[in-house]
Amino acid sequence: MEEWFRILHPKVVTLITSVDKEGRINAAPFSWVTPVCDDPPVVLVGAWYESHTFQNISETGEFVINIVPREYKEKVEICARRFKKGENELEKAGLSWSPAKKVKPPRVDGCLGWLECRAFRIEKEEEKYSFILADVLLFEKGKEGEVLLHFGGKDYGAILQALGR
Amino acid sequence: MEEWFRILHPKVVTLITSVDKEGRINAAPFSWVTPVCDDPPVVLVGAWYESHTFQNISETGEFVINIVPREYKEKVEICARRFKKGENELEKAGLSWSPAKKVKPPRVDGCLGWLECRAFRIEKEEEKYSFILADVLLFEKGKEGEVLLHFGGKDYGAILQALGR
Numbered sequence: 001m002e003e004w005f006r007i008l009h010p011k012v013v014t015l016i017t018s019v020d021k022e023g024r025i026n027a028a029p030f031s032w033v034t035p036v037c038d039d040p041p042v043v044l045v046g047a048w049y050e051s052h053t054f055q056n057i058s059e060t061g062e063f064v065i066n067i068v069p070r071e072y073k074e075k076v077e078i079c080a081r082r083f084k085k086g087e088n089e090l091e092k093a094g095l096s097w098s099p100a101k102k103v104k105p106p107r108v109d110g111c112l113g114w115l116e117c118r119a120f121r122i123e124k125e126e127e128k129y130s131f132i133l134a135d136v137l138l139f140e141k142g143k144e145g146e147v148l149l150h151f152g153g154k155d156y157g158a159i160l161q162a163l164g165r
Numbered sequence: 166m167e168e169w170f171r172i173l174h175p176k177v178v179t180l181i182t183s184v185d186k187e188g189r190i191n192a193a194p195f196s197w198v199t200p201v202c203d204d205p206p207v208v209l210v211g212a213w214y215e216s217h218t219f220q221n222i223s224e225t226g227e228f229v230i231n232i233v234p235r236e237y238k239e240k241v242e243i244c245a246r247r248f249k250k251g252e253n254e255l256e257k258a259g260l261s262w263s264p265a266k267k268v269k270p271p272r273v274d275g276c277l278g279w280l281e282c283r284a285f286r287i288e289k290e291e292e293k294y295s296f297i298l299a300d301v302l303l304f305e306k307g308k309e310g311e312v313l314l315h316f317g318g319k320d321y322g323a324i325l326q327a328l329g330r
Contacts, residue, residue, distance in 0.1 A: 003203075004203075004206050004280065004301060004304035005200035005203050005206070007177075007232050007277065007278040007280070007304070007306070008177055008179075008198060008199065008200055008208070008230075008232075009177065010175070010177070010312075010314075011176065011177075011199070012172075012173055012174065012175070012176075014173075032199045032200055032201060033173060033199070034173065034176070034197045034198070034199045034209070034211055035170035035173055035197055035211065036197060036211035036294040036295070036296050037211075037293055037294040037295075038168075038169075038170050040292075040293060041169050041170070042293060042294045043173070044199070044209065044211065044296065046199055046200065046201035046202075046209065065173075067172050067173075112172065113172040115169065115172070115173075127205075128202055128205060128207060129201040129202040129207045129298070130201070130202075131201050131209065133294070136169060139169035139172070141172070147175075149175075
């Protein structure tokens with residue numbers, strides 16, 4: 001069954017920003033993200049329960065889904081590396097950020113769009129799955145550009161490609 | 166918030182086959198499909214609770230995710246139309262099918278791959294969301310080819326495009 005999930009790719013790469021209880025910023029790439037209702041807007045994020053993102057959202061409930069442009073490929077790869085909890089991947093990657101409008105975690109500057117989200121269900125079954133269901137409080141479009149796609153595989157960086165739209 | 170969800174597209178188009186209690190075949194396109202765990206293989210399908218697919222899986226628990234090739238675009242568009250419950254969209258679309266190996270719903274012939282699935286959680290909150298969580302019992306690759314992508318929007322047919330991989 002190795003890499004069975006690649007058949008469901010390519011998927012849009014998002015950078016999810018969250019904060020912990022102390023307000024420290026985290027950013028990590030996710031592509032197992034899907035709408036589950038268009039109106040009201042509800043989104044589901046498949047985030048492993050040991051990830052800082054899952055832990056932060058469990059603590060604070062809020063996050064931003066940042067849709068990154070193709071030119072952020074190398075920066076996304078840096079955010080995909082393992083850093084200690086509390087370290088700000090955006091700083092490491094040389095990305096700047098601005099306050100969101102409805103939630104505490106910041107928006108990443110220069111993105112194609114942002115979904116500001118508040119989790120209303122956080123589920124995990126250990127060793128099997130975990131996910132976050134969230135209301136989309138605000139959607140805003142950013143600049144026009146090409147989206148980054150993830151073609152599956154464990155090495156995040158190696159399989160990112162851009163697609164015009 | 167109109168069409169906010171398009172920012173999370175493109176997404177791979179799948180044709181999900183299911184059967185009702187009488188064994189009558191249903192097939193419908195879905196793109197709000199994502200892995201939520203690679204090992205063990207778990208998949209999540211955002212399927213509206215009024216769809217025949219959701220109803221059939223609620224009755225029988227089994228389904229096949231068929232990854233369709235680009236040349237099935239017009240056939241997928243036919244499957245996206247509203248038919249009466251019990252009508253076989255594969256027949257209407259001129260698609261042929263073969264028995265699956267682990268589940269009752271059939272596989273669509275000529276696909277790029279198949280995921281044979283058994284639901285273990287079926288959730289709905291009326292007027293808000295519904296989804297199916299399933300174990301992937303079997304994954305098999307089909308022929309090589311280009312995958313069909315959904316670029317969002319309510320008119321399924323108009324926004325399908327193919328992408329080489």
